[in-house]
Amino acid sequence: DAGVIQSPRHEVTEMGQEVTLRCKPISGHDYLFWYRQTMMRGLELLIYFNNNVPIDDSGMPEDRFSAKMPNASFSTLKIQPSEPRDSAVYFCASRTGGRYYGYTFGSGTRLTVV
Amino acid sequence: DAKTTQPTSMDCAEGRAANLPCNHSTISGNEYVYWYRQIHSQGPQYIIHGLKNNETNEMASLIITEDRKSSTLILPHATLRDTAVYYCIVRVLGRDSNYQLIWGAGTKLIIKP
Numbered sequence: 001d002a003g004v005i006q007s008p009r010h011e012v013t014e015m016g017q018e019v020t021l022r023c024k025p026i027s028g029h030d031y032l033f034w035y036r037q038t039m040m041r042g043l044e045l046l047i048y049f050n051n052n053v054p055i056d057d058s059g060m061p062e063d064r065f066s067a068k069m070p071n072a073s074f075s076t077l078k079i080q081p082s083e084p085r086d087s088a089v090y091f092c093a094s095r096t097g098g099r100y101y102g103y104t105f106g107s108g109t110r111l112t113v114v
Numbered sequence: 115d116a117k118t119t120q121p122t123s124m125d126c127a128e129g130r131a132a133n134l135p136c137n138h139s140t141i142s143g144n145e146y147v148y149w150y151r152q153i154h155s156q157g158p159q160y161i162i163h164g165l166k167n168n169e170t171n172e173m174a175s176l177i178i179t180e181d182r183k184s185s186t187l188i189l190p191h192a193t194l195r196d197t198a199v200y201y202c203i204v205r206v207l208g209r210d211s212n213y214q215l216i217w218g219a220g221t222k223l224i225i226k227p
Contacts, residue, residue, distance in 0.1 A: 107156060
């Protein structure tokens with residue numbers, strides 16, 4: 001089991017550019033979560049999916065952020081246009097819908113917008 | 115908002131037991147307590163969870179008070195690799211009648227040689 005896989009590991013981009021973050025959840029996990037972590041705000045839930053369907057996107061900061069899950073093995077988080085205040089570590093996590101509700105997190109993508 | 119309060123930081127000597135407290139005085143009867151930790155530059159890692167009984171696994175023990183208003187995570191023999199931020203979390207019901215974790219600021223645990 002390779003765990004939750006995120007790419008890229010680091011991303012540096014200029015303000016105004018489009019950024020796409022990618023996540024491959026653990027096979028068989030039917031929940032997928034996108035989190036953002038900053039020193040100021042800690043770990044924030046942005047959006048989560050159940051069986052590829054977005055359930056709660058109330059944490060998405062604004063319309064510049066969008067997330068998709070076209071199939072059970074892939075999800076993207078897109079920021080367009082990016083701004084310096086979007087600089088953070090973005091984590092993807094997945095879990096099963098069974099009795100054990102433990103999340104497995106990826107290693108994160110460190111995004112720097114200059 | 116997080117339903118838990120934890121000390122901002124703690125120190126513990128290597129080889130000793132690390133006891134991390136957590137208050138969750140507004141917890142509801144069917145809400146579980148979860149503990150995760152985050153080692154620098156890594157994603158959070160699940161440690162243990164419980165409802166009202168004490169729990170133990172290969173990583174740690176979880177002691178929940180009888181009134182469920184507080185709990186303590188115990189790392190029995192702390193090592194330098196246990197230095198991390200430890201999050202105490204109450205699992206709450208989400209929008210799709212399934213459960214979500216609401217994260218607080220955590221406790222930064224520093225293990226000293």
